[in-house]
Amino acid sequence: MFKLGRKWAERLEFGVFTLPVLISVIAVFYYPFMMTIRYSLTKWNGISKNPKFIGLDNFKQIFSGDANFMNASWFTIKYAILYIVIVNVLAILLALVLDMKMKSTTWLRAAFFIPYILSLVIVGFIWKFIFMQGFESLGASTGWGIFKLSWLGEPNLAFISVLLVSIWQSVGFYLVIYIAGLQSVPDDMKEAATVDGAGPVRRFFSITLPLLAPSITISVFMALTNSIKVFDVILSLTGGGPGGTTYSVAYDIYRDTFQNNLYGYGTAKALILFVAVLIITMIQLTIFKRREVEA
Amino acid sequence: MKSKKAGRIVFEIFMVILSLLFLYPLFLTIINSLKSFSEVMTDVIALPKSLAFENYSYVWKYINYPRLFLNNTVITVLGLAGIVLISSIAAYKLARTKSKMSNLIYFIVIMPMLIPFQSIMLSVLQMAKNFHLSDSTWGLGILYWGFGAPLAMFIYHGFVKGIPNEIDESATIDGASGFRLFFRVIFPLLKSVTTTIIIIDVMWIWNDFLLPLLMVNGSPTTKTLTLAAYTFVGQYTSDWQYAMTAMVMAVLPSIIVFMFLQKHIVKGVVAGAVKG
Numbered sequence: 199m200f201k202l203g204r205k206w207a208e209r210l211e212f213g214v215f216t217l218p219v220l221i222s223v224i225a226v227f228y229y230p231f232m233m234t235i236r237y238s239l240t241k242w243n244g245i246s247k248n249p250k251f252i253g254l255d256n257f258k259q260i261f262s263g264d265a266n267f268m269n270a271s272w273f274t275i276k277y278a279i280l281y282i283v284i285v286n287v288l289a290i291l292l293a294l295v296l297d298m299k300m301k302s303t304t305w306l307r308a309a310f311f312i313p314y315i316l317s318l319v320i321v322g323f324i325w326k327f328i329f330m331q332g333f334e335s336l337g338a339s340t341g342w343g344i345f346k347l348s349w350l351g352e353p354n355l356a357f358i359s360v361l362l363v364s365i366w367q368s369v370g371f372y373l374v375i376y377i378a379g380l381q382s383v384p385d386d387m388k389e390a391a392t393v394d395g396a397g398p399v400r401r402f403f404s405i406t407l408p409l410l411a412p413s414i415t416i417s418v419f420m421a422l423t424n425s426i427k428v429f430d431v432i433l434s435l436t437g438g439g440p441g442g443t444t445y446s447v448a449y450d451i452y453r454d455t456f457q458n459n460l461y462g463y464g465t466a467k468a469l470i471l472f473v474a475v476l477i478i479t480m481i482q483l484t485i486f487k488r489r490e491v492e493a
Numbered sequence: 494m495k496s497k498k499a500g501r502i503v504f505e506i507f508m509v510i511l512s513l514l515f516l517y518p519l520f521l522t523i524i525n526s527l528k529s530f531s532e533v534m535t536d537v538i539a540l541p542k543s544l545a546f547e548n549y550s551y552v553w554k555y556i557n558y559p560r561l562f563l564n565n566t567v568i569t570v571l572g573l574a575g576i577v578l579i580s581s582i583a584a585y586k587l588a589r590t591k592s593k594m595s596n597l598i599y600f601i602v603i604m605p606m607l608i609p610f611q612s613i614m615l616s617v618l619q620m621a622k623n624f625h626l627s628d629s630t631w632g633l634g635i636l637y638w639g640f641g642a643p644l645a646m647f648i649y650h651g652f653v654k655g656i657p658n659e660i661d662e663s664a665t666i667d668g669a670s671g672f673r674l675f676f677r678v679i680f681p682l683l684k685s686v687t688t689t690i691i692i693i694d695v696m697w698i699w700n701d702f703l704l705p706l707l708m709v710n711g712s713p714t715t716k717t718l719t720l721a722a723y724t725f726v727g728q729y730t731s732d733w734q735y736a737m738t739a740m741v742m743a744v745l746p747s748i749i750v751f752m753f754l755q756k757h758i759v760k761g762v763v764a765g766a767v768k769g
Contacts, residue, residue: 211586211671212586212590212594212595215582215583215585215586215675216583216586216587216598218578218579218582218583218638219579219580219582219583219602219642219646220583220598220601220602222575222579222638222639222642223601223602223605223639223642223643224601224639225620225639226613226617226620226636226638226639226640227605227608227613227639228601228605229616229620230613230616230617230619230620231608231612231613231616233613233616233619233620234612234613234615234616237615237616295508300501300505300508301505302505302508302509304756305509305512306508306509306512307759308751308755308759309512309513309515309516310512310515311758311759312516312519312748312751313515313516313519314696315696315700315744315747315748315751315758316700316744316747317699317700317701317702317719317743317744318700318702319702319719319722319723320700320719320722320740320743320744323722323723323726323736323740324518324519324522324737324740325518327521327522327525327733327736327737328518328521331533331534331537331733332518332521332537332538334537335536335537335538335539336537336538339538366515366518371762374759374762375762423606423607423609426609427609427610427611429611429703430702430703434723434726447611448609448611451611452611452614452703455614455615456615456707461615464615465615465616468609468611468612468613468614468615469612471609471611471612472608472609472612475607475608475609475612476607479607
């Protein structure tokens with residue numbers, strides 16, 4: 199009797215402690231996710247009360263050649279690859295510098311981190327102002343041709359602008375992760391390597407980089423998930439322009455759903471995005487984790 | 494030896510100049526928020542001839558700044574309190590219970606980290622309408638509980654595993670169990686990781702855009718700072734002096750908080766990153 203009572207008390211406590219989080223997550227992820235699957239099989243403008251069931255027609259239409267979606271996918275892939283590589287390389291280089299003992303280390307770390315505390319929408323507007331108005335004045339006072347280009351008006355340059363602004367905003371965050379990683383590299387290993395005659399470059403590639411592997415896994419994972427979802431900065435910086443060349447997948451979904459009122463169609467695209475994210479992150483984590491074990 | 498030292502100093506000066514260049518766009522934003530329209534148009538990089546504080550009073554009144562500030566605070570505080578409470582308590586219980594059920598719940602909670610928000614945004618909006626959570630700052634704050642829980646749970650869970658079980662046992666012998674054990678003994682031990690989670694989530698919730706856009710954009714009394722800045726710029730596309738003022742006013746709270754807590758913030762992100 200007593201035993202049964204205690205077991206039930208334990209179960210009750212387990213439930214009381216874990217149910218709130220479970221309910222919250224189910225309410226904002228799993229339940230909406232089920233609704234998403236349902237909406238993706240319908241044609242719905244958001245006004246009529248009942249979405250019309252059309253089976254897999256949305257998916258057929260998307261895969262049989264939706265030019266917007268194809269362009270947005272291509273943009274997102276290019277952007278994600280370049281973003282992940284550049285932001286991580288820059289952050290590692292900066293972290294190596296800011297791990298040295300300098301008088302200004304504290305200031306430098308803070309300075310590179312500051313843009314990360316700003317909202318991406320606002321960062322986009324600030325840079326829009328700089329590209330449109332600021333570059334004119336900078337060009338006039340320096341005479342440099344780089345300031346006279348149309349950074350938001352020409353497709354290739356607009357792409358570079360989006361990339362540049364995203365990297366500017368977030369490099370400080372990755373920098374901090376790598377500084378944390380570097381601080382866990384034991385000094386005596388570096389010293390031993392120096393005694394053995396390894397130069398700085400050799401030391402970096404043979405000791406520092408392999409020991410940095412866990413930080414690289416985390417950073418690449420975060421850079422990957424964030425770059426696939428890129429939306430805010432494009433909305434305020436280029437608005438998708440010029441001529442629709444800077445629409446990302448996330449932006450394309452947003453546009454279809456809330457601007458074109460194609461609720462079912464937009465949701466079908468959203469589901470495809472989810473599957474893509476799932477597959478890509480799984481592959482990334484598996485590959486990087488395996489490398490970590492080797493190191 | 495001497496030349497090596499000189500080289501280091503030159504390198505350090507180079508880094509400081511680089512960091513100032515890095516922050517130059519923010520400097521330009523601030524000086525242009527203090528200029529008149531014609532001054533912005535003639536020369537962006539020049540310092541303002543006289544300080545046009547009327548830009549600030551104009552934007553302050555136009556977007557009802559105190560109200561927005563209050564909204565942001567309500568959403569952020571409510572969201573954070575919920576995330577910290579429900580995630581820490583559940584992470585503790587799940588880390589201490591070895592069962593299939595426990596593993597399953599842990600998996601269910603952290604799995605959504607892989608779901609992009611755009612995949613579910615329409616459904617979240619519909620659900621919020623069904624539950625009468627839309628167009629309310631409280632409703633938005635509550636939604637953040639679920640959105641913030643996966644990462645918080647992930648970090649807390651890893652941390653609780655590092656706290657020895659003996660602490661629970663000795664507290665139980667002393668007569669504490671359940672909530673008392675958690676709040677008196679365990680929660681204080683989680684202080685450092687709670688700081689990390691608060692820092693990461695404050696930056697996220699305070700600055701978030703898409704979820705507030707869908708949830709509280711309907712009325713000027715429920716808007717957030719970022720949303721108001723976004724709409725404001727939309728209406729004043731060419732009045733850059735007002736736009737820049739709205740930008741400064743939207744980011745100023747974050748920058749002030751950052752300056753005071755700078756050390757803790759960088760440390761907190763480091764701790765979170767290492768644990769995560």
